Amino acid sequence: MSTPTKRLIADYVLCCDDDFTIYAPGAIDIQGSKIAWVGPAGEAPPAAPPQTIKLSGVLMPGLVNTHCHTPMTLMRGAGDGLALQAWLEDVMWPREGRMTPEDTRWGMVLGATEMLLAGVTTSCEMYLDEEAVVAGAKQVGSRLVMTPGIVLELRQYASLSARIAEIADYHKAVHDSEGLVTVGIAPHSAYILGVEGCVEVSQAAQERDMLLHIHIGETSSEAAELEEKYGTSVVQVLADHGVFEAQTLSAHSIWLSDQDLDSFAEFNVAVAHCPVSNMKLGSGVARVLDMLKRGITVGLGTDGPGSNNTLDLWEEVKLAPMLARIATADASSLNSQEVLKMATSQGAKAVGLNEVGSLEPGNFADIIHISLDTPSFTPICDTSDLVAHLVWSGGSRDITDVWVAGERVVRDGQCQTVDLDQARHEVQQRAVRLAS
């Protein structure tokens, strides 16, 4: 390997690897888009790279938002207080039906910028108009797992097969495991596509090794008709029909029985846990501890800004353990290390990225810097205090710098890639039109 191009040094380097390694102080050498070396600052390779950046505070992997519909920044806050189905059918879908690809692109630009500023470097997006979503993310310079959505009612597709073929072609043209964009496929849900529809999508996903991203069990009643028809739970129906033979990411996944969770474990179905959206829409409490006990991979997701209403994943970092603890009346449920891994390495695994989510040689240099020179990070008597502060009192307001694939896209709290005022103006104008 040729000489690294830059070295980052900080008071703490939090790797979020399997052992939850912390170097204090630590250093990271970056070669192109990848991490070449990480370890104690005093043991860094003697040949220092041409550029060395010394920072106080902490360096850690960028966060991974495992379930999102980011262009819904255009509908942020709309329909506040409605139940899920009414919110979708009366407020969201009519506006989404009027959205143009340019609307989608600007919604993504604004949302991806909001995420980068909060230290969220990767998002897994379920949305229509995939070209526009990808164009928006590329403009911002964030990492994207694009899973083009399948909701036939919202666009003029000739048939399900035609939409699947379109996504397969898109995957072939755009998926790049060494670049910033990977491509999966996203049947909205079994209750919208039907079981046979999900089977058809899954077969296409298996043939091309695409991530299958689907909503399951967000509300207790959404799949009642389907479950009555088949005489068993939606998870069992999908499992019995081979849908989970594809690498599957299941969003929300609240209303799952023991048997359903066993099936998720058996088929390696990962879960995008969305505690803020689930609480805000009154959907229920996902059984995260029962998932982790079974070895199910669980990441964190904001869900769309229509239902959250922020893309700041640090809220999920704080609220996931709170929700788990209130549900079990046990303060030892879901500790700080576990939840930080869910936000980083486990989230990356859930969305099918093997070289993202932890600071290790060979991984992409997706790194965030958090200043500790603030009241909420004081005092730190040992590294366990730092970890606790990150989860309970830190959050996005202290993110100062962000690198994606080695590129510094946020510097001193300012996004370097887009004009934020312009993005805000575009979304404001377009949102007013969509609402009328």
Ligand SMILES: [Zn+2]
């Ligand atoms: Zn969703």
